[in-house]
Amino acid sequence: MKDLKLxxxxxxxPILALILFLILYVFYSSLHPRGFTSDLFVQNSNEALTLILLGMAQTLPVLLGGIDLSVGPLMTLVNSLASHLVSGSAVEIVAGMIACLVVGALxxxxxxxxVVYGRLQPIVVTLATGAVFSGIALFLRPTPGGTVDPDLNWVxxxxxxxxxxxxGWWPNGSPAWFQFIQGIPMPIIILVVIVLVVWIPFRRSETGRACYAVGSNEGAAYMSGVKIERAKLAAYTLGGLFxxxxxxxxxxxxxxxxxxxxxxxxYTLNSIAAVVIGGTSLFGGAGGVIGTIFGVAVLRSITFCFRVVDSDSAIGFLANPLLQPMFEGLILLLAVSIGAAGIFRMKNRLSIFR
Known part of the structure; x- marks a missing residue:
């Protein structure tokens, strides 16, 4: 019982973010004409996955106690590169996807x-590199366009x-076990695979635990023999991959x-908001990508709810697109304030033992 409470x-x-997401999404689905259907879930998961992956990228630097302002520009750089490379034969598509991921990791x-060898603040470094990434992206794709394999897009x-x-799998009909899961959205499958293959092994590795130690107290981690530089390089590289x-x-x-x-x-600002809503501390050392996933789900659910509110109802003012950014900002401010209150309460408790 004590272990469960701990x-x-x-x-x-993450638990509060999950509860809030469920409340918002049930409200949204109950008002939507296609609510609680697989088609609607597929559409919503498509809209959320990009921000989820970017929020995961932001989570790694935040765990170290920093903020990465370059995740959005790096995303657009890879996006622009993919519009040139991810097409053609199967081999060319796979090679193009690998090249895009390599660019992100680099x-x-x-x-x-x-950050490590220049001994500079992450927010300053990533502000500068973000401008560089945006410039390269604009060079690759001055105007929106390009082509990505349509079959890959469809699947x-x-x-x-x-x-x-x-x-063309199973020309004589799919097996019974597949019929049971065939309604699951592909974005959810992709997300689960990434979490299982990339995040969980990293989280349980020595380097992953070192990232949490560095974020909690870098000085203490160094005195304990933690390889600070390796942990930071790994965190930023994995963030770039995400x-x-x-x-x-x-x-x-x-x-x-x-x-x-x-x-x-x-996208960069929303990724920071998702990280905070998901329970990751901006002071570092606490949290993870699972909470960030629920944080993005909350953000997107808020946007979804605005779409289905009847403009003639008592809360019809929420449907005004000119006011929606203000409401979203107020909700985010409330979430950040609650998180900050928890940090200050903990600091006040610790001050008793001084």
């Missing part, structure tokens, strides 16, 4: 190298059932590339 206390942020590694943005239908995944999926989803700097800035 786990709940340690994960209170962008994160560049941030890490400058990655629909339900799991489209995978065998597109590539940003690359976000840019690649965004290109696949839209079927083209777009190097819009305003879009990159919006």
């Amino acid at each position: 786990r709940i206390t340690q994960n209170i942020g 962008g994160g590694l560049l941030n890490g190298l400058i 990655a943005t629909n339900a799991l059932a489209e995978l065998p239908a597109t590539y 940003a690359g995944l976000a840019g690649l999926y965004f290109a696949i989803q839209t079927g083209s590339g777009n190097a819009d700097p305003i879009q990159a800035g919006t």
Whole structure:
């Protein structure tokens, strides 16, 4: 019982984000004409996955106690590159996707190298590298356009059932076990695979635990023999990989590339908000990508709810598109304030033992 209580206390942020998401999404689905259907869930998961992956990219630097302002520009850089490379034969498509992910990881590694060996503040470094990434993205894609393989677009943005239908699996009919899961959206499958293959092994590794130690207390971690530099480089590189995944999926989803700097800035700010809502501390050392996933789900659910509010109802003012950014900002401010209150309360408790 005590162990369960401790786990709940340690994960209170993600739990609250999950509860808030369920409340908002049930409200949204109850008002939507296609509510509680697989088609609506597929559409919503498509809209959320890019920001989820970018929020995961932001989570790694935040765990170290920093903020990465380059995740949005790096995403647009990979997105622009993908619009040139992810087409043609199967071999060319796979090679193009690998190249995009390598570019994302190298962008994160560049941030890490400058932060570690340049001994500069992450927010300053990533502000500068973000401008560089945006410039390269605009050079690659001055105007929106390009082409991404349409079959890949169709499969990655629909339900799991489209995978065998597109590539000719089971011509005599799908097996019973597949019929049971065929309604699951492909974005959810992609997300689960990334979490299981990339995040969980990293979280449980020595380097992953070192990132948490560095974020909690870098001085104490150093005195304990933690390899500070390796942990930071690994965190920024993995963050770059997640940003690359976000840019690649965004290109696949839209079927083209777009190097819009305003879009990159919006995604960056939303990624920070998602991290905070998901329970990751801006002071570092606490949280994780699971909470960030629920944080993005909350953000997107708020936007979804605004779409279905009847303008003639008592809360019809929420449907006004000119006021929606203000409401979203107020909700985010409330979420950040609650998180900050928890930090200050903990500091006040610790001051008793001084």
